[in-house]
Amino acid sequence: MARTAIKDIVINQEWCKRCGICSTFCPKDVFETDAEGTVTVAHPEACIACELCERMCPDLAIHLEYEPPAEAPA
Amino acid sequence: MKSIDSYLRTRFMPHIWCPGCGHGTVLNGLIRSVDAVGLNKNELVMVSGIGCSARIAGYLDFHTLHTLHGRALAFATGVKMSRPDLTILVPMGDGDALAIGGNHFIHAARRNIDITVIVLNNRIYGMTGGQFSPTSGCGIQATTAPYSSIDQPFDAVQLASAAGATFVARTTTYHVNELEQLLTRAIRHHGFSVVEVLSQCPTHFGRRNGHQETVEMLRHFKEGTAKVGSRQLAEQVDLIPRGVFVDEERPEYCDQYAEVIQRAQAARAGGAGGEEPQ
Numbered sequence: 017m018a019r020t021a022i023k024d025i026v027i028n029q030e031w032c033k034r035c036g037i038c039s040t041f042c043p044k045d046v047f048e049t050d051a052e053g054t055v056t057v058a059h060p061e062a063c064i065a066c067e068l069c070e071r072m073c074p075d076l077a078i079h080l081e082y083e084p085p086a087e088a089p090a
Numbered sequence: 091m092k093s094i095d096s097y098l099r100t101r102f103m104p105h106i107w108c109p110g111c112g113h114g115t116v117l118n119g120l121i122r123s124v125d126a127v128g129l130n131k132n133e134l135v136m137v138s139g140i141g142c143s144a145r146i147a148g149y150l151d152f153h154t155l156h157t158l159h160g161r162a163l164a165f166a167t168g169v170k171m172s173r174p175d176l177t178i179l180v181p182m183g184d185g186d187a188l189a190i191g192g193n194h195f196i197h198a199a200r201r202n203i204d205i206t207v208i209v210l211n212n213r214i215y216g217m218t219g220g221q222f223s224p225t226s227g228c229g230i231q232a233t234t235a236p237y238s239s240i241d242q243p244f245d246a247v248q249l250a251s252a253a254g255a256t257f258v259a260r261t262t263t264y265h266v267n268e269l270e271q272l273l274t275r276a277i278r279h280h281g282f283s284v285v286e287v288l289s290q291c292p293t294h295f296g297r298r299n300g301h302q303e304t305v306e307m308l309r310h311f312k313e314g315t316a317k318v319g320s321r322q323l324a325e326q327v328d329l330i331p332r333g334v335f336v337d338e339e340r341p342e343y344c345d346q347y348a349e350v351i352q353r354a355q356a357a358r359a360g361g362a363g364g365e366e367p368q
Contacts, residue, residue, distance in 0.1 A: 029105065031104040033108075033110070034109060035109045035110035035292075035304050036110075036305060037304060037308065041308070048311070068266070068311065071115075071270070072110060072118075072308075073118060073119060073124070074110060074114030074263075075105070075114055076117065076118055078096070
């Protein structure tokens, strides 16, 4: 099966409470955390779209955006 | 799926729960399961009692009732009896479901009324400052047990099963895909469904009981549980079983009540031929 194309990983910093669940359990180390616990998307190209961060986030602050499905060849 | 935000009252976000609280993950999974079942928001009623878990009702854009401590199932029973066509969800904490509302819980299960209960079990009264609850268990530190608790815990799954619930399952906030699947099955089940979700309270349970970090508590859910029927569970009997424990069909309460109404109406319409029961 083709890998799903991720367009963007959006973190809502206003809702995020910096618990560290996303960065700890991400299997591909997509996130980076600074000294204050703020999480940023450092390696979006490594994302395998497992959605673990989005589903585990207790603050509902992570959202994966997908590329629209490619049109079938004529 | 539809966007998560379309199910939320976003004006109340960010929510009130502490950083790392598992209840937000349950809210997350519940929205996904409601979307998977394909329910319209207008067909859903969420009834909650008191406690951190009960605050879920405030964030969801369904019909919601925030009621008395432990009494959510009494209100939910009233809603369901008057409008059996609606889908009823009742989020409860371990104290709300098994202590303050313990009698409502077992009797709703006994009647097999079509309500889905989600027991968010964090083994502590978080909102009131960390008192031990009926699921804390022996050896747990709490503000009301500074020298550790000597109380045996309730097993919510066994209690619900013995009381007559016709769908009983358990998962954790670590097993998020399983959470969505079990909640989806519970909502679809016609009868009284109970899904116990082991949820972490880092503020009041974790800190006092050797877990400084939220992620440690989640790892504990991963390592301390196993799927029912698995080899792992057979070999390590001290693990907590996860999965579906009861899934059976039994007459549902509102269906039976509708039949009572029909019998009563038939008796009246029958006149002399159909006397009312003495």
